[in-house]
Amino acid sequence: MTTATLRPVAKPSLWQRLPVVHQLRQSVGVQRGMLVAGLVLMAIFILTAVFAPLLAPFRFNQLRDASGTFGSQQPPSAAHPLGTTVGGYDVLSRVIWGAQTAILVIVVAVLLSIFIGVLLGLVSGYFGGWPDRVLVVVCDAIYAFPSLLLAIVMSIVISGGKSDLAGGILAAAISITVVYIPQYFRVIRAETVRIKAEAYVESAKVLGASSPRIMFRHVLRNATRTLPLIVTLNSSEAILTLAGLGFIGFGIEPSSAAEWGYDLNKSISDVTSGIWWTALFPGVAIVLAVLGITLVGESLNDLADPRLRGRRAVAKASGEVAETSVVPGGTLDGGPGGIRGLEDGESFDEHGIEVRS
Template identity: 70%
Template sequence: MSTVVHGTSREPRWKRLPVIWQLRQSVGLQRGMLVAGLLLCLMFVIMALLAPVLAPYSFNQLSDDAGNFPRTAPPSDAHPWGTTVGGFDVLSRVIWGAQTALSTVIIAVVASLFLGVLLGLVSGYLGGWVDRVLVTIADAVYAFPTLLLAIVMSIVISGGQSSKWGGIMAAALSITVVFVPQYFRVVRAETVRLKAEPFIESAQVIGTSTPRILSRHVLRNATRSLPLIITLNASEAILTLAALGFLGFGIVPTAAAEWGYDLNRALADVASGIWWTGIFPGLAIVLLVMGVTLVGEGLNDLSDPRLRIRRRVAGTVTATTGAAADLATTSATTTEGGRP
């Protein structure tokens, strides 16, 4: 296996991968949070990818060879997490809901990231009337409450989408509009700062084209803080999607399984003591949001230079203490051997 030189040691290249590198830099509670978050996210990714294999039934299946499913049946061998008031298997709905949630969140985050970064680069670098217009639009969009804006955009975009991917795209684009101003403001501020740096001015003097300056010099330096924002937005997107489904503005229930819609349908069951129709979709939302949040908090801690300095200082103190202990042991051994 090929290796790279790092300090005085040679390390395999796989140890330099971003995720492995972040894990190696973490320590104590940081590592625990990061590992727990990654495991939770990995669990839901596996559920989403293997939903046809893991789910005992389809998300909208109401019967099998034995006949129709019972309504609001408690957990049993045939239905480990029970059934809903509509006769759907709760376990299958939760597993298929993971596929819906992750698909929507990924599309929303990628689309908002692309638009926000592109508009932020153009606005911050060109300035002038283009910057003023884009900043005004971004501030106007940012002034709206997140959920209210998502509801309005969902009504405008959906237009009665009845297919699975049509509903997912409509929900994702509704959430995208909410997140674009966040990426825009961060990237624009960094671009304005970088535009005055000497290396940008040197590139302008030698006649480098604007697209090349933006892609080769500004983009890499202006997007370093975005991974932290992405994790925060991903968790917010999960909650926004669940809220849209809960209020009836999300994905059509016949097109795909959605946790927010299942929670809405479970409200009437609480008074009757039927707990399984609401607790499992709600727990899925909590765990997925918790996993993404823990990853974001872990990355945030690792990006803090003060924490890295503390880690290096702690490592130096430990090494110094170990060396002192070895020296004391050697001195004690020498003294016992008869030397003064």
């Protein structure tokens, strides 16, 4: 019987192992197009937020320049490419500065949610007992509430509904954090309960490792594999929650920061009067930002699930066995038969023709 030659494949570089770069190399076809489109939209969103002071022609609360006041509800022109709002603000400047506000809220909310949710989930899942049961009941109760309603309540409690830039961002971020903590808690707790029964965790206990060392060195690093996916999906939800708070009047004051939801609220009466530019551009900004983050999140979800990403198709395109294959010496070249040739015990000659014993 002729056997296939299995050759070790060179280990990917550090750059190729980066989370987004690794998924980009794995993706194929329409899936890759979705991921690239999402990354492009996210890059535009982030760069706009970072360079807002350079890109925006005016400040977010500026009402006049050297030539005088801007005027209310002015149509798009050379001086104001996207027109002005009912309050006399430049629409383009408000849209650009609104990206910065959204980024700040997302960063603060996601960091707080990850820190609190992961810590509670890790402790609850590892130690169990009555604290675990109490935390599960509390998180399930919070998770049962409508997210926007809970954010409204928290916003009122924290800041009375409106605040300055720092206070408003913190209030909005904490409001969103309370909504997202149960999601991180449930995911990390479930992974911790599963991982703590693994042989390597039992071995660490036998060797005398302390509980904190086992939790943070062995359990945590294996329980957080799905966090990038949750972060991307929660980021898009955070933008919608922030816009919802601003739209119903519980957001940040316009003199303190630009916020897309607030601008949409003030443009309701404009739409009925045929003034379209005050509502169109903030709405488009929300849609594109959420779309970009959602495309990245859904693509990561597909690539993380072997049933969805089509492992065989990816393997045939790359000619490599997936790195999850447990083979001494590392990943192997599957040859012309790809993974199917290895899984079914088939062999192929140099021309890709099947050789049977």
